[in-house]
Amino acid sequence: MSKTVLITGASRGIGAETARRFAREGYAVGVNYCSSQARAEELVRELEAMGVSAKAYGADVSDRAQVDRMVGDFLSDFGHMDVLVCNAGIARQELFTDVTEAQWRQMLGINLDGVFHCCQAALPDMIRRKSGRVITLSSMWGQVGASCEVAYSAAKAGVIGLTKALAKEVGPSGITVNCVAPGVIETEMNGLLDQETKDALAEETPLERMGTPADVAEAIWFLASQGGSFFTGQVLAPNGGFII
Ligand code: NAP
Numbered sequence: 001m002s003k004t005v006l007i008t009g010a011s012r013g014i015g016a017e018t019a020r021r022f023a024r025e026g027y028a029v030g031v032n033y034c035s036s037q038a039r040a041e042e043l044v045r046e047l048e049a050m051g052v053s054a055k056a057y058g059a060d061v062s063d064r065a066q067v068d069r070m071v072g073d074f075l076s077d078f079g080h081m082d083v084l085v086c087n088a089g090i091a092r093q094e095l096f097t098d099v100t101e102a103q104w105r106q107m108l109g110i111n112l113d114g115v116f117h118c119c120q121a122a123l124p125d126m127i128r129r130k131s132g133r134v135i136t137l138s139s140m141w142g143q144v145g146a147s148c149e150v151a152y153s154a155a156k157a158g159v160i161g162l163t164k165a166l167a168k169e170v171g172p173s174g175i176t177v178n179c180v181a182p183g184v185i186e187t188e189m190n191g192l193l194d195q196e197t198k199d200a201l202a203e204e205t206p207l208e209r210m211g212t213p214a215d216v217a218e219a220i221w222f223l224a225s226q227g228g229s230f231f232t233g234q235v236l237a238p239n240g241g242f243i244i
Helices: 015-025 037-049 063-078 101-129 140-144 150-171 195-202 213-224
Strands: 005-008 027-034 053-059 083-086 132-137 175-180
Touching: 005 015, 005 063, 005 101, 015 027, 015 037, 015 213, 027 037, 027 213, 037 053, 037 195, 063 101, 083 101, 083 213, 101 132, 101 213, 132 150, 132 213, 140 150, 150 175, 150 195, 175 213
Parallel strands: 005 027, 005 083, 027 053, 083 132, 132 175
Antiparallel strands: none
């Protein structure tokens, strides 16, 4: 029986690259998307061509009922869930004094409540089997805070707190919970940055480049792999030394 992984926000960027990384290891992959259905379905075809089972699941992670339906469908399609990667997220830059109540709720709803919803939906199956890996996505801004990204930083700091606490709670059930906190990664999330800003960010990074989705996928894979089996409650930070 194949090992299985459900990856939220896998229609593009870090999530899509993570899906490819797990497919290379023979995992059956659940590709969650919110609005990019065509891209998720294209990725599913790509993964199937690699010889693994894959299926796209549309669900807004901020919506409890949609997440419950997605996890239920995944479990009936694949039988069990070995790994959950809570990667779906949004970012926005604005002055703190301009953040509206609705923008704050949306940021926390997707980036933090989304992790809560997915973990709560997926854990009963893992606890029953006394086995599982959960990997959450924070950000270096969740570790140190970013100017003009207060809501994002708050949500991502929350993800770190959730990860550490949950790791202690479900460790005795044979489940590890770890967090990956990337630095600046070349994806559509940073698509609005001009070349000058990207160059400045690369210059500020000791390793003198922005990260790639593959850099992050490798860290996620490590935490799911046999080599990562004694890690739990940890924050692994592929950031080129930007934050140490
Ligand atoms: P991205 O390229 O913008 O992709 C975001 C993904 O999240 C897309 O697949 C999108 O799906 C999905 N998504 C957004 N809202 C969703 C929702 N409500 N429900 C379900 N899926 C949703 O972002 P990325 O750079 O790959 O980032 C992935 C994760 O890494 C995020 O959690 C992000 O905060 C974190 N991160 C990124 C960076 C960076 O520099 N890029 C740095 C640190 C941390 P649809 O297109 O289908 O809507």
